[in-house]
Amino acid sequence: MVMVAMMLLLAFTSACSDAGNEDETAENNTTPGVVEEGPADPFGKYDQTITLRYGKEVDPTDKSLPAGDTPENNQYSRYVKDNLNIDTKVTWQAATGTNYEQKVNLAISSNDLPDALVVKDTQLRAMVKAGQLEDLTDAFNRYASPAMKSYMEKTNGVSAQAVTFDGKMYAIPSIQVQSDGVHQMWIRKDWLDKLGLEPPKTMEELENVAKAFVEQDPDGNGKNDTIGIAGQQNGSRLYANFLESTNNTYGLDPIFGAYKAYPGFWLKDNAGNPVYGSILPETKEALAKLRDMYANGLIDKELGIRKAASESVVNGNAGIFFAPWWMGYGPLPDAIKNDPKANWQAYLLPLDADGQFNAHMGAPSTVFVVVRKGYEHPEAVVKMLNLLIRDESKFDISVPVGHYPLRVPMSYMDESEYSAKALQEVLAGTKKPEDFTDPGYKLLAADIQNVKKVKKEPYDNMDIQYWDPQADLGVWSRIYSLLVGSSSLQQDYNKVYSLLYSQTRTMESRWSNLKKLEDETFLKIIMGAAPLDTFDTFVNDWKKQGGDKITEEVKEYVK
Amino acid sequence: MRNRSFIKHYYIMLLPGMVWLLFISIIPMFGIAIAFQDFNPGQGIWKSTWIGLENFEYMFSLNDTKTIFFNTVYIAVMKIAGNLIVPLVFAIMLNELRLMVIKRWVQTIVYLPHFLSWVILSGILLDVFSYTGPVNGLLNIVGIEPVLFFARADLFPFIVVGSDVWKEFGFNTIIYLAALTGISPSLYEAASIDGATRMRRIWHVTLPGLRTTIVLLAVLSLGNVLNAGFDQIFNLYNPLLYSTGDIIDTWVYREGLLNMQYGLATAVGLLKSVVSFVLIIVSYLLASKFANYRIF
Numbered sequence: 001m002v003m004v005a006m007m008l009l010l011a012f013t014s015a016c017s018d019a020g021n022e023d024e025t026a027e028n029n030t031t032p033g034v035v036e037e038g039p040a041d042p043f044g045k046y047d048q049t050i051t052l053r054y055g056k057e058v059d060p061t062d063k064s065l066p067a068g069d070t071p072e073n074n075q076y077s078r079y080v081k082d083n084l085n086i087d088t089k090v091t092w093q094a095a096t097g098t099n100y101e102q103k104v105n106l107a108i109s110s111n112d113l114p115d116a117l118v119v120k121d122t123q124l125r126a127m128v129k130a131g132q133l134e135d136l137t138d139a140f141n142r143y144a145s146p147a148m149k150s151y152m153e154k155t156n157g158v159s160a161q162a163v164t165f166d167g168k169m170y171a172i173p174s175i176q177v178q179s180d181g182v183h184q185m186w187i188r189k190d191w192l193d194k195l196g197l198e199p200p201k202t203m204e205e206l207e208n209v210a211k212a213f214v215e216q217d218p219d220g221n222g223k224n225d226t227i228g229i230a231g232q233q234n235g236s237r238l239y240a241n242f243l244e245s246t247n248n249t250y251g252l253d254p255i256f257g258a259y260k261a262y263p264g265f266w267l268k269d270n271a272g273n274p275v276y277g278s279i280l281p282e283t284k285e286a287l288a289k290l291r292d293m294y295a296n297g298l299i300d301k302e303l304g305i306r307k308a309a310s311e312s313v314v315n316g317n318a319g320i321f322f323a324p325w326w327m328g329y330g331p332l333p334d335a336i337k338n339d340p341k342a343n344w345q346a347y348l349l350p351l352d353a354d355g356q357f358n359a360h361m362g363a364p365s366t367v368f369v370v371v372r373k374g375y376e377h378p379e380a381v382v383k384m385l386n387l388l389i390r391d392e393s394k395f396d397i398s399v400p401v402g403h404y405p406l407r408v409p410m411s412y413m414d415e416s417e418y419s420a421k422a423l424q425e426v427l428a429g430t431k432k433p434e435d436f437t438d439p440g441y442k443l444l445a446a447d448i449q450n451v452k453k454v455k456k457e458p459y460d461n462m463d464i465q466y467w468d469p470q471a472d473l474g475v476w477s478r479i480y481s482l483l484v485g486s487s488s489l490q491q492d493y494n495k496v497y498s499l500l501y502s503q504t505r506t507m508e509s510r511w512s513n514l515k516k517l518e519d520e521t522f523l524k525i526i527m528g529a530a531p532l533d534t535f536d537t538f539v540n541d542w543k544k545q546g547g548d549k550i551t552e553e554v555k556e557y558v559k
Numbered sequence: 560m561r562n563r564s565f566i567k568h569y570y571i572m573l574l575p576g577m578v579w580l581l582f583i584s585i586i587p588m589f590g591i592a593i594a595f596q597d598f599n600p601g602q603g604i605w606k607s608t609w610i611g612l613e614n615f616e617y618m619f620s621l622n623d624t625k626t627i628f629f630n631t632v633y634i635a636v637m638k639i640a641g642n643l644i645v646p647l648v649f650a651i652m653l654n655e656l657r658l659m660v661i662k663r664w665v666q667t668i669v670y671l672p673h674f675l676s677w678v679i680l681s682g683i684l685l686d687v688f689s690y691t692g693p694v695n696g697l698l699n700i701v702g703i704e705p706v707l708f709f710a711r712a713d714l715f716p717f718i719v720v721g722s723d724v725w726k727e728f729g730f731n732t733i734i735y736l737a738a739l740t741g742i743s744p745s746l747y748e749a750a751s752i753d754g755a756t757r758m759r760r761i762w763h764v765t766l767p768g769l770r771t772t773i774v775l776l777a778v779l780s781l782g783n784v785l786n787a788g789f790d791q792i793f794n795l796y797n798p799l800l801y802s803t804g805d806i807i808d809t810w811v812y813r814e815g816l817l818n819m820q821y822g823l824a825t826a827v828g829l830l831k832s833v834v835s836f837v838l839i840i841v842s843y844l845l846a847s848k849f850a851n852y853r854i855f
Contacts, residue, residue, distance in 0.1 A: 098817075105816050109600045126819055130601025225691075234797045301690045305709045305797055307682070512818035513621060520798045527710050529799060 040379075042145040042386045046085040050377050053114040054406055055107060056093040057100040064399045075396065076404040083387055086380050088405040098235060108132065113372040116381050116406055119171075121162070121243060121502050124368050128165045134371040137169040139379040145386040147440055151175040151410055155364040162365045162502065172385060173365035174408035177416045179325045179489050180246035181362025183253040185350065186327055188319045189463065190343040191218035199347050203258050203289065206320075206350045210298035213319035229293070230318040231303030238304070238522055239263050241515075242498040246362035249323040250309040252290065252299075257358035258350045259286040263522070265360050266499035266554055274499050274554040276547065278518055279539045287535060290526045304523050310334075316342055325416055325485030328477045336469055343464040346485050348493050357493040363501035367408050381406055393446040397474045412440055419444050420486035423451050423479070427459035447482065450475045455483070462487075504553035510546035517541060594826040614826040623810065624827065631806040631831075634716055634787040639780045641724035642731055647773065649728060650735035651765060655757065666736075669729030681794030684722055685709065709795070712803040719792060719804065734776065735769060742768035774850040781842035785835050807831045 058071050065074055072090040080086050091114040094103035104123055107113050113132060127133050144152075152159050155175060163171040187199060192209070195216055200206040210228030212218070219226055232238060232250040239256055240248040241264025256263055261282035269275040277283060293299050300312065310331040312318040316339045327344065335342045348357040369385065371378045388401075389410055395401060412418070418441060425431035426448050433448045454476040456466045462484050469476040503511060521538040524530035589604070594614055596607040618624050649669070656662045672680065688694050688708040695705040708714055746764045755763065789808035796804045807827060815824030847853050 102816055105819055109816075109819065109821060111600045111603065122819070127601075130599050132601045301707060302709075304799065305685075305689075305707070307685065509617070509820065509823070512814060512820060513623070516623075516798070516801070516813075520801050523798050527707075527799065529710060529712065 040142045042143050042148075042383065043083070043390070044383070045083065046377075049081075049085050049087050050380060051087045051089060052116060052377070052380050052405070053089045053091045054116045055100075055103060055114050056090045056405070057096050057118065057402075058093045059096045059400075059402065062400060062402075065403070066399070069399075071403065074403050075399055076401070076407075079391075079395075080384055080387065080405055084380070084383050086377075086384065115375045116369060116371050118367055118406055118408055119370055120367060121363075124163070124171055124370060125503060125508075127370060128170050132373055133170045134373050134375055134378045135168045135170065136172065136371060136378055136382070139382050140169055140172065143379045143382040143386070145389065147389050147442070148382075148386060148410065150440060151389075151412060154412055158363070159365040162363070163368060171368035171370045172381060172408070174367045175364055175410045175413065176246060176362070176366060177409075177411055178361060178364065178413045179416045179486055180409075181240065181324070182348075182359040182489060182493075183240070183248060183251060183322045183324055184346045184348055184485070184488060185254055186321050186323055186344050186346050188213075188218070188343060189345045190341050191319050193343075194218055194220070199345075199349060201349055201351055203255070203350050206255075207293060207296075207298060210293070210320060211296070214297055218319060219316060225317060227300045227312050227318040228298040228320060229300065230309060230312050230321040231300040231306075233306045233309035234304060236304075236309065237264075238519070238526075240360060240362065242266055242363075242501050243503070244366070245360070245498065245501060246366055247324055249327075250321050252322060253360065254322050254350060254357075255290060256283065256286045257360065258352045259283075259289065260352055260358055261286040262358075262360045262496055262498075263518075265496065267496070268499065274551055274558055276542075276551065278522075279542055279547070284532070284535045287522060287525050288532055291528060291532060294526050295528055299526075303527065314338060325489065326481045327485060328479070328481030330477075332480070333469070333473055333477060336464065341464065344484075345462065346488055348488050348491060359493055359495060361495050361497045363498075364413055366501075369406050369408055385410060389442060393443045397478075411442065415441055415443075416482060416486040417489045419447055420482040421490055423447060423483060424460075424487065427451065427455065443478070447479065451479050454479055499558050500554060504550060504557060506546060506550050506553055510550065514542055514545060514547060514550075517545070591825065591829055593821050594829045596822055598821040598825075600821075610822070614822040615830075618823060618826050618830070623805070626802065627805050627807050627810045627827075630716075630803060631785050631787045631808075634719055634792075634804075634806060635784045637716065637720040638723050638787065639777070639784065641720055642727055642780070643773065643777055645724050645728045646731035647735055647769070650732045650739065651761060653732065653736065654739050654765070655761075666729070666732070670733065671729070672726045673730035675726075677788075677790035677794050680722070680726060681791065684718070684795065688718065709797060710799050712800050715796070715800045715804045719788070719795065723788060723791060735772065738769050738772040739765065771850050775846060778842045778846040778850065781845070782835065782839035784838055785831050 056071055065071070069075070071093055072088070077088045080088055092103060094100040101120065101123075104117060104119055107117070108123060108126055108130065111130075111132065119127065152173075152175065159173040159175055160169070163169050163173050185199075187209075189199075191213060192199065195212050195218055197209055197212060198205075200209040213226055214228045217224070217226065229252075230250055231252065232248075237244065237248050237251050239251050239253045240246065245265075259282050261277065261280065263278040263283045263286075265277040266274055267277050267280075290299065294301075294303065300306070300318070306312075309321075313321055313331045314334045316335065325346070327346070332342075332344055335344065348359070351357050369381050371381055384404075384406060385408070388404055388407060392401065401407060422431070422436050422441075422444055425435075426433060433445070436444055436448065450472070453471050454468050456468055458466065467476065467480065469480075517538060521530065521534055525532055525534055592604050593607075595609055595611060596604070597610050597613075598604075599607045653662055653665065656665075686692055690705055690707055694708070698705060706714075708718060742764065746768075747760055750760045750764050785807060787806045787808070789806070789812070792804055792806055793809050793812065796809070811824045811828050811831075814820040814827070
């Protein structure tokens with residue numbers, strides 16, 4: 001009953017605020033002097049202070065803000081105020097992840113929007129459809145800095161396409177490094193060394209190593225408490241999908257990859273037609289193996305149930321997990337605080353039967369900055385992002401840059417691999433800092449300057465004992481992520497892209513049901529709560545309950 | 560004259576409640592319209608496209624609908640039964656205690672969990688029933704293999720009902736204890752003079768004395784039957800438990816808020832309201848028949 005009342009109340013308020021917004025828009029159209037022509041200064045400071053209200057995502061575990069500072073008022077918001085004369089106000093804040101998403105959904109459905117927000121693809125689409133967004137075409141064309149434009153161009157139009165509807169640009173897309181989508185194997189090398197093992201190359205070796213981690217007490221505490229492979233937490237993804245294609249920490253993506261299975265992605269079949277990866281035989285094969293491994297105790301028993309998957313890594317109970325390159329930012333700082341010998345290293349493993357590493361690749365843009373229809377200064381968000389790109393390397397990142405108002409990641413798509421290579425070359429002495437001049441790699445100059453602060457000799461050995469995290473944990477986070485996480489990405493691997501990274505029409509109403517069916521079935525199969533052949537029932541149901549129709553739409557889209 | 564001014568005061572006391580009802584329950588009812596629309600928040604209720612019964616057709620075509628209605632009723636009925644019987648038995652047992660100090664202590668301790676929210680309690684439950692938690696520790700001592708409680712859809716309803724009864728029975732006991740004080744001691748005296756044992760006295764004096772209260776509580780809870788406890792289940796469940804744990808409220812929340820399926824979620828919510836409405840009427844009729852309870 002309460003829920004119903006809430007839904008209804010929500011709808012009612014939206015009906016009310018609707019009328020309010022219209023007035024504002026009308027007022028706006030009559031304001032003279034808003035539209036000017038020609039390029040403008042991307043970093044121009046407003047003569048008079050303008051106010052920008054936004055909804056903020058806050059990491060509740062983050063304790064980095066100095067006393068007196070708040071998510072609303074901190075070094076970054078003051079930087080924006082000083083340099084652009086934009087006064088940023090936090091209308092509401094919500095915890096990172098699902099909480100924030102729900103709060104945004106609530107804001108969308110009640111039509112009660114702050115001036116600007118960071119949203120996901122599905123939310124962007126809903127907002128465009130609802131006519132809630134300001135057209136940013138002019139603001140972008142006139143105010144975007146050359147750096148931002150060049151990042152956009154490097155995606156070959158993919159990012160621009162993601163935010164353009166009927167020829168109008170309705171959001172500023174994030175441009176993420178493509179390695180955010182590549183999920184690697186992070187493994188405790190100190191455990192491997194202790195048990196006399198090598199990093200597992202094949203699935204068979206992976207099973208052996210995981211078995212050894214579980215049974216041979218690698219942490220030496222005399223208790224039978226170690227986990228082979230950590231799994232995702234309750235509410236997280238078993239594998240990345242075309243709508244959430246990057247940053248899937250603790251998912252089991254590389255194991256699917258080892259079977260050439262790409263569940264959650266739209267692929268081309270042999271005839272060249274689109275097909276959904278989750279319903280293919282390769283996925284069933286991978287599920288069968290995962291089911292087997294789970295039954296043998298090699299994967300975290302509490303897969304999909306834990307409140308926080310990071311727990312087992314931080315506490316030093318887990319030996320393997322799968323995640324992108326940036327683990328040095330988290331959970332590893334906490335892991336080495338608990339155990340300075342936790343030697344986490346990253347590899348592009350396990351390989352498939354042909355000896356190849358298969359990675360599904362993410363979309364270059366997964367989050368978007370949008371501006372409410374009728375906001376007087378739509379260019380303000382462009383200026384703020386310009387400033388972020390230009391000055392990010394100067395910031396003191398002991399306070400995470402996530403506190404920058406409306407921050408979305410923006411960089412060249414190869415930034416992490418390129419920076420890793422550059423650092424290696426500088427450390428090896430084959431290149432000099434001056435050899436790297438492209439300012440688009442905005443953090444590289446600072447990285448090169450700082451690298452020797454935290455990396456001890458020998459420079460080519462990445463084991464944890466040759467690092468000095470205490471010297472500067474902020475710098476260590478980044479450099480360790482690059483040199484350990486991104487270095488392995490320089491080798492050749494098979495890159496698999498999804499045919500699309502956003503929703504088609506029928507998906508808007510049918511996808512949530514299909515997705516639920518998929519999550520439930522796969523988790524049950526792996527954990528042994530349903531027989532493997534449930535997979536075949538799932539495929540049938542999936543097709544019948546809208547999957548076939550959606551596949552047709554994807555076919556249309558790809559044409 | 561005196562009577563009339565009494566009545567006036569009653570109406571004034573009624574006023575805040577009526578205002579609350581108007582704003583929280585009646586005005587938002589217009590939002591039901593969303594169930595018949597392809598709702599677009601930017602356009603609001605007045606301008607969104609009307610699509611007739613399409614949301615309802617899709618709702619009935621979903622396997623989920625059957626599941627969530629069944630789960631809701633199943634869990635709620637078990638909860639109602641548990642929340643009636645356990646506090647009743649407990650109250651009678653407390654009533655028989657002659658040591659007042661112990662009685663007060665026990666009463667205080669058992670009603671404490673009532674004041675904790677499900678957010679906190681669910682965290683505790685997840686830990687207690689986790690793979691390495693104390694419950695599995697105990698099972699281990701008796702030689703039973705550890706059970707992954709929150710992966711077992713077959714056990715989930717029992718955990719939900721059990722923990723709810725555990726949380727609330729102490730508080731519900733108070734109602735019965737209050738009713739017990741209303742039973743005239745002379746009845747007990749008369750019964751003992753007639754030679755009734757303790758069990759006989761409970762059977763022939765205490766229980767009949769509580770009859771109205773029991774029936775009233777049972778009947779009133781019928782109107783609540785479709786509220787199986789959003790807070791609790793939402794904080795405890797995961798996709799493995801959908802088949803037995805997903806209830807109407809959690810489903811509406813996921814579809815409506817997380818997946819932005821406003822029309823569909825409202826349609827399901829509306830169906831729930833209709834069923835609840837019928838149940839309230841039925842329970843009111845039953846209450847007036849068996850417990851002589853009437854509002855009008």
